[in-house]
Amino acid sequence: MRGYGMIKTGQPGWLEKEKPTPGPLDAIIRPIALAPCSSDTHTMHGGSGPKENLILGHEAIGEVVETGDLVCKFKPGDKVVVPCVTPDWTGRYIQEGRYTAHDNHMMGSFKFLIAKDGTFAEFFHVNMADANLAHLPPGIAIESALMTVDMMSTGFHAVELAEVGYGETVVVIGIGPVGLMAVAGTQLKGAGRIIVVGTRPNCVKIAKEYGATDVVSYKDGDIVQQVKDLTGGSVDKVIIAGGNANTLAQAISMVKTTGIVSSVNYYDAADTFTIPAPVWGLGMANIDIRGGFCPGGAVRIEKLLNIIKYGRLDPSKLITHRFDGFEKIEDAFLLMDKKPADLIKPAIFIKW
Amino acid sequence: MRGYGMIKTGQPGWLEKEKPTPGPLDAIIRPIALAPCSSDTHTMHGGSGPKENLILGHEAIGEVVETGDLVCKFKPGDKVVVPCVTPDWTGRYIQEGRYTAHDNHMMGSFKFLIAKDGTFAEFFHVNMADANLAHLPPGIAIESALMTVDMMSTGFHAVELAEVGYGETVVVIGIGPVGLMAVAGTQLKGAGRIIVVGTRPNCVKIAKEYGATDVVSYKDGDIVQQVKDLTGGSVDKVIIAGGNANTLAQAISMVKTTGIVSSVNYYDAADTFTIPAPVWGLGMANIDIRGGFCPGGAVRIEKLLNIIKYGRLDPSKLITHRFDGFEKIEDAFLLMDKKPADLIKPAIFIKW
């Protein structure tokens, strides 16, 4: 079968590979909607280490084509929403109940790109199908469903880590697609003021539609000072959905002495966080610093789909560029890699 | 000074009493907006035991007229929002950090009606003014601010107790003013489906505007069965903001085996909760049953005011009947007592 990914580090392209086969708990899926993500291009450029002959992609809506003997809830022909994080639910960290992104080791529940080929293929494999696939509900636009599997789940995870409460003032640093979902998720948690840090005009526009009340730009000077000037002090929570290793110290500088900084940014292996001790109150401030990867599985996605179903949020606004047909994966991927100023999220829709 | 309240149990009327004086931490307030509450009429009828010569009222916006020597943040002339719950912040239960409604004993932080006269007076007293008064922010309608001090704080407390999460299905039983705020607060926590139990047409209309997706009526049969039919099973959370002692067992019957029932209803002293063991899974279901009284203090109210300020919610829709002038407290109170079908919340606005 054909798939699109990385021939080797730095070299994207089409690949010919064996069609995957399901184990007894698994399913094989044919994609009907796909979205490239900066994690895909990051991987292609070697961001998670040298790799070769790897199909990329981890955001997908698809149709079941084959299931293992022990799969009960799905059969060929079912339309499904595929979480980007598909845990082995028996993993020891999951049994402990804190986070599901790490089944047996760090990011262990993220199978695509790391443990196996991704979703940019004629067929792809999903482990523990009964637990990791959600039926595509009738009446939900495929574009919206596609945005739940990573963008919404990740952005909302940032909000959950930050424990956003009623009426709080929250800063969201970075308003790419994940940051925009963090803004929407912050509004959906009853926050008051939402200050976003970003510059691209179309992102700023959508951030406001999703609930942002103030916009701070890197171009206008030190973002910490700008937030302090806006608020006359510190804020309740800071969410990091962009930036670089320096952003962490900036976020800690903005938050109140009993606040929470949550980060869902993926930092470079070469990055080093450098935090002057006074920023963290010489260790005496009760500022929690949290980060992490989004939870996985079917139930998570079903809850997010409910948010769409009952009209609480339309995440399809993120999709700025649409492509039709399997062959257009390449165009969409290369666009994602180039990141033109008007791009938020590309999506590919496939009819077989 | 004059005040309106209960001459004795069952007999409302005007009272003549001494103007209160502030201790060193306290303030004396002149009301500029007031709202009667069913707790006021309930108290008048003897619901919290026999009382006499008591000024009623606990929801108020006012103007500071006098402050104690140690008050720093307020001065005569300041317009203030007065929480209905004004803790002694040094109380032992508050030090423990779980709930602020009980400073040193059950409901100890609720001073009006219980420990002293209420707000339906030419002047009323607020303890620990710096901690318990919030400045009325510019740009917030006085009607909306008035709804924060009890209705919004109590309704939102129910949602906080229920730990409503993204995409959850939540039942709100009772859609009087507190229940309506619970609906709004549930939507503001990112719930998916919100099923309300209630019948009065204007309440149903506002419930939908605040986010309700389904309406169940007592008049159409057993509400437990109706919820089961609607959902094909159980729901994530149930909030009780009305009903009677039987409602608790109904709520437990509706919720999933790992769910939460939260109640902010004020039950009668003569009530008995009767819960068949199977409803609670013979003790083996991990269903939490929580209840309680709303948190108090300035910071709580400031957060709620922020929700209004940033346009997340307009609670003034609750006010269906408006009265002008101090003398109209009586009409408003008697209307509250009569509870005509079109009443949600009356409010009195006073110019001195």
Next chain:
Amino acid sequence: MRGYGMIKTGQPGWLEKEKPTPGPLDAIIRPIALAPCSSDTHTMHGGSGPKENLILGHEAIGEVVETGDLVCKFKPGDKVVVPCVTPDWTGRYIQEGRYTAHDNHMMGSFKFLIAKDGTFAEFFHVNMADANLAHLPPGIAIESALMTVDMMSTGFHAVELAEVGYGETVVVIGIGPVGLMAVAGTQLKGAGRIIVVGTRPNCVKIAKEYGATDVVSYKDGDIVQQVKDLTGGSVDKVIIAGGNANTLAQAISMVKTTGIVSSVNYYDAADTFTIPAPVWGLGMANIDIRGGFCPGGAVRIEKLLNIIKYGRLDPSKLITHRFDGFEKIEDAFLLMDKKPADLIKPAIFIKW
């Protein structure tokens, strides 16, 4: 193969059944240590509905004799500790992360006695072996390990539900084996005063060894009043590990207005909880009422085994009666059913 259980409701006896076979994720175990529990005798008497031809037993240490094709961590000959709760880890309630005792429905993770035969057999079946079996660690007495699988896990669950904190005053009602583990678990959470409610002398003796500071007996009058007299008021937390449906209202009466009552008692289907509204503060007390069934799986048990390994607790004190040989299951079971005054927990040790 032979097994011991219920021929029909009310009639215990030996049964001849097919040896179980493993699915791809499962294991077949031969028991080497077993303990009857009051849930077994309760089931025999019809407490969970009419049943017949059912092998009883759910507490076991064993040896793996056969594994499914997908089992990685265990092989025949391995000595294993078998949790009484063995979830299907893909279940929807588990994905939500609150409690693991209920995989897809109430108590769904409790497979023995309900979904299949129990452990009182020559061979028994364990689902999802990799996730649900723990290796018996070297250096841990088999008696102690045997007490982790239900007694310690359940008693400690009560403490976890109660969120026992440093220096708190805690009441434990019922000092059978689960209550005694709740006492030990309460001490291990740093409680201060631990008041137990019970009468049997050997239980009282062990309760004190496990950390009880005060003993209250039903025989000396109203237990609520006795606790109030002892403490001069209320207590921080109350744990219910015995008693009957009336105990719940008693527990709520003892606890402070911001306290927690946690119950791990198994109530009768014919029971009704009757709670006068004033006991729960007319709904205004922030008293949480929690109940439930113990968490399941390997990681839970491994943590409990660590407590023994590092000398924090010796749960083998619970075992008052020892039996040797598979045939003695009957004697041990009938002793459990009779419950003589000196019995806490019987155990059977089997050499094949």
Next chain:
Amino acid sequence: MRGYGMIKTGQPGWLEKEKPTPGPLDAIIRPIALAPCSSDTHTMHGGSGPKENLILGHEAIGEVVETGDLVCKFKPGDKVVVPCVTPDWTGRYIQEGRYTAHDNHMMGSFKFLIAKDGTFAEFFHVNMADANLAHLPPGIAIESALMTVDMMSTGFHAVELAEVGYGETVVVIGIGPVGLMAVAGTQLKGAGRIIVVGTRPNCVKIAKEYGATDVVSYKDGDIVQQVKDLTGGSVDKVIIAGGNANTLAQAISMVKTTGIVSSVNYYDAADTFTIPAPVWGLGMANIDIRGGFCPGGAVRIEKLLNIIKYGRLDPSKLITHRFDGFEKIEDAFLLMDKKPADLIKPAIFIKW
């Protein structure tokens, strides 16, 4: 009156100052037991900025000599335990309920040394006496009570931040007096394995008595590698109670991908935390980093006193050097400054 402290930065000595006077809520205390702390010597050396003419000391047991008009619970002659953290309980961060160490700004609840003179004086001042003083309970040794006010409260705060659970493996870095209390507090939370990092023989000896199972020394090489070798992987929680800015990255390196690092270390203003991104999983590990200052107030201390009262812990083992008489404050302070190898904690006992 006389007091001991810093004449100026780097110059300790006796000072003559005005006897403090109480506000209406405050009390004046005469010390009967005192303990110098490294925060006192750190302040003397300028660690929290240049200061002069400041009485040091913040750990004390005393006798009330004078109270403000609004103080109800204390009268002259009462023996009291004085928390080192004495919040203004009306503070906005306290109203939010997360942490009490910061009333209105960072460490705002720590009044001694920062906002006013400390406890090394003939008389010292305590704000909000009713909320911040605990009666010295009969039957509790003064030495033990003295260890609650900072050492035990701070060490236990580290354990609370780390959310230590049953059977967990915990590393405690630093086994000075605070670290030793963290070890004891970890055992009191039901941990399994407790690995301490430290070298001084008497500290190691007491660490083992308080529950440490393994000892790692800086002198034997990289502590991260040693912990990994001991455990064959990572640990559940890491508590930092010593070390320097590099310790934070080491702690993060030791903890599991869903673990918690908690720090109660006071870092230098010149320190910078340098954390390579891979150590924190490139932001994808769900490792929480928490730090902070111990909670304050009477109820906190009463709970800790209960732990002593009911025989759960004897914190007086920390006191290695005893001095008698007010004049010996100087010797004790200079000893604390010199930190000989056999010193854990000095204490001064005063008879007037």
